[in-house]
Amino acid sequence: NCTKAICIEDNIIQVVPIICNPPPKPTCANGLSPVQVIDEDGCCWHWECDCYCTGWGDPHYMTFDGLYYSYQGNCTYVLVEEIYKKVDNFGVYIDNYHCDTRDVVSCPRTLIVRHETQEVRIATVKPNTLQVKVTVNKQAVALPYKKFGLSIYESGINRVVEIPELKMNVTYNGLSFSIRMPYRLFGNNTHGQCGTCNNNTADDCMLPNGNIAENCETMADHWQVVDPSKPQCSPGLIPTKAPSTTPMQPCKESSICKLLLGSLFEPCHGFVRPEKYYAACVFDSCVVPNLDLECSSLQVYAATCADQSVCIDWRSHTNGVCSYKCPSDKEYRACGPIKEITCKSSQQNETSTKQMEGCFCPNGTMLYDSGVDVCVKTCGEFYCFTRMHFGEKFTVDCQDCICLEGGNGIVCEPHECAKQNKTSCDGEGFYEVNEVNSEDSCCPIVTCKCNTSLCTTKVPKCTVGFEVHSHIPSGQCCPVYQCVPKRVCVHQNAEFLPNSSVFVDKCQNCFCTNEVNVSTQLNIISCEHIPCNTYCEPGYEHQPVKGECCGRCVQTKCVIHTANNSDLILSPGEFKSDPYNNCTIYSCVNIHNQLLSSTSEITCPAFNEENCKPVSKYEKLTLYSMHGLLHPTLCSVRQRKDFIFYKSCRSVDRVVMTECEGKCGTFSLYSADANSMEHSCSCCRESRTTVREVELKCPTGHSISHKYIYVESCSCQDHEC
Incomplete structure (x- = not known):
């Protein structure tokens, strides 16, 4: 209870209150007033500069630390994400589009807030208007909406997304947005087009890689996100250049812009400086003079002033250019409550000093409920006096109600749904879906839907020549895959269509046929050998x-x-x-x-006439060298000329070669002493030889030297008979 206990002695305890000394008030870099934040002990407080980022017009940005820049990209961008992720799936994003016929400037189209399992989209219904629609996870929702730690509600002309756990809120109205985040939870831990929240503009132009760009226009383009609806956009493209603020002809600034510097907004000048908003207003009035975008600069400045508890009624001073029309049952107020009092919230105390422009119920009436946009003079009048009689039962907001007199006039209980046959979504890929019941919108019908992304069967990888075919059997969700032949030929992992040529080797002409191999299910390749001449000469x-x-x-x-x-x-x-x-x-x-x-x-022995005997008495002798007509001669050397062959080599000319030839004594006699035959044999053999050398010519063309034996003399030599 903000007290401190001090042990003195002997169980004596002194209890003293904690004294808080007011800290000095700092100056915030964004020009806004600091806020008081209770310390962790819950007793004292300190000042902090909240993170406050705004964007408006075509479009202009004011970072968390108050750095102003303009950027004309027409993609989807990160406004803020955490550098070090502490919150699951958290971020704020902006979808811009070209909002003039020349595609020169861009305007915000959709604000996207992601938090854990939910994605909120606040989209502009009509360009350059304050008409928006809200979806959560791509489903339209009625406001107020509150689920899973996130609430969405209307506040004047704005739609507000609030995350109480993070003490942050995001507003959007079709022309401008604002993001407020507490410094104690997000200080030094943000990056994106809204910059780094650390009360220092030096690092507001931080790139995704942590480097600092030379200007925020360059930085802004690097914060693109992948958007399937914008295939031309991808991170890392060349930065979008801002259009020149110097028109072709001298530009006369709009008189509306002068209101920012005049006495109308003077009460706010001490809280929020108007110069940057004035520059944005002049830019819009000169570059796109026909869109009345300068109104957005005044609107954002007035909203920022209202956030600082300074409310200014400014639209009535624009000569109808920036007027705002409300439905017939409501009236416009420049300084209305942030949350309008309803029949159900009338008992709650509203202590906030901040105000908001918008359409509110006239004095003397009250909004029946934040979910029922009807003004009533007395609570209960809406249903009981205009539609029902007291005591009559009806169903509203999925509650069974009865009209009673007194109080709010209505007593309700949760609507009871009729029992349904339990639907079982068995089978892979099926999941349960709640669909609207045309007979009872409060009681959805459970049906089974098929989502093939839930199927676990993977698409098979087929071999060459086969392709994947799939079909979904009746009553099932997941497809069945099989590899079927493509009716092609396959050779060396390549496919060939029927009747096309196939190169197997250079000696064959091959082509793909329409015939199918039963075992392989592939078409057959037919080949013919290239015609050849096989005739050869003899040998x-x-x-x-x-x-x-x-x-x-x-x-x-x-x-x-x-x-x-x-x-x-x-x-x-x-x-x-x-x-x-x-x-x-x-x-x-x-x-x-x-x-x-x-x-x-074959050469014959040399012919010698002396070895022949005469066979005729005529003067002219006829000599015969036939066997039996030659006189036997004694053993002697005989010469002849012939070629010498050795290992396929031959002498160039005939060579003189010698041999032994002639008669030697040979006999067989009976010896009476020995009473046996005695034999005596001798042969005509070489008695002296020499070695001679001759040159031989070989078939390869080279010559070799060859030695052979030359007989010099012959004699009769004894030999065993």
Whole structure:
């Protein structure tokens, strides 16, 4: 109870009241008066500068700390969000649009307030008017509205969104908005187009990344939010340039703007300086002179003055330009109560000194209820005197009521709904929805709706050549997916339409057919090999070659041209005599995969006439060298000339070679002493040899040196018989 207990001694306690010393009154950067805030102990108080941001016209902004700027973007923007998130899903946003035919300036269209599970939208019904409609989570609601810690109500010309837990309120009337937030809850923790609430204008132009822009026009464009209805808008675009305030012709300021600096608003000048509002008014009257937007500058200034408890009746001084018409059963007041007294609230004490302009019930009448916009002279008159008789029952606001005399004239109980068959929304994707009952609007009907986003089955990823087909079976919500063939051919993870060519390899012409492979469900690829000439000359065979389609003729046998112009075909390792000359032999060898042919001629021993005996007595002797006609000669050296072959290489010319040939003694005699046959054998063999060297020419073109044995002398040498 704002007292302090002090223990003296011996259980003696002194209780003294806490003394509060009034703190010095600070100066707020936004030019508004500071507010008294109770300390945490609930006893003393201190001054704070509330966060107060306004916007109006086309549009002009005054940040929390009082920095003025104009911005002409036509997207949806963040007015205020927390830097460090303390409140779930909290923020205030503005949807601007181009409000003149030249798309030069923009005006506010919708104010959006998000708090936890609710999103409030206050939208302008008709451009540049004070007609608005309110929706919560995209559903139209009647005012006053109060649910989940958020309330919405009418206050004069404004619609007010109030969040008591955060001690903040947001107002909007179609032409202007205001946001009031307590410094103790939001100080140093706001950013957006309304700036940072810290009583310092130096950082009001803060970008989302924490940097400070050179001006707030640049900063404002960076606070775009994704809006599906405005695909041309996205964060990070080039800042929207403000239109020039210098018109093509000299601009004469509107006389309405001068009212801000004159005696009419002078009582407020000491509380709120008018210069920035005057500059905005001149801007609007020069740039868009036909929209009467200058009225919004006076309206916002008057509302700010009323917030400081200074009420000014200004509309009657505008010669009808800024007049405001009320319904026939109400009258306009520049200084009416923030919350109008109703039959149900008449007993409550209204202590607020702040006032608000708007349409109010005439003197002598009272608003029946904040939810029933009818002025009555006596409470209960609205229903009981004009529609019902006393004692008659009726239903209103989903309550069963009866008209009684005295008091408010109405006694109500909650409306009872008839029992309904319980609807069970079983099945994946279904959820319950309350729909309006045409027979009883107070008793909604529970129906089942399908929301495919609640389905858990994921769309399968089909292999190449297949695609996803889906269908929703009767009585179900979630689709059933399956991969079905696309009636195409597939080769190397690529799809080919029927009758289109398919490249398999360069040796085949392939195309996609309309025939389907039963096992793979894919169309069949038909291929034909490229036509090839497989004829080869004799001695050659057609063999495939890697990297080539048709192969080529490869020599597998030797082709030898004989002396009589005929051809012989020999396989490697084969020997064959000339069909017309048995003394000529042809051969074919394969050396390192190269076929080489050779020709060999059989040479006869050198002919010596001395070895022949005469067979005729004629002077001219006929000599025969046939066997049996030669005189046997003794063992001696015989010479002959022939080619030397070695490893497919051959001597260039015939070489003189020697050999031993002739008769040696050989006999078999009977020996009486030994009583057996005695044998004596001798052979004509070389007795002395030398090694000679000759040059051989090889098929590859190179030459080699070859050594061979040359017989110098021969003799008869004994040999075992």
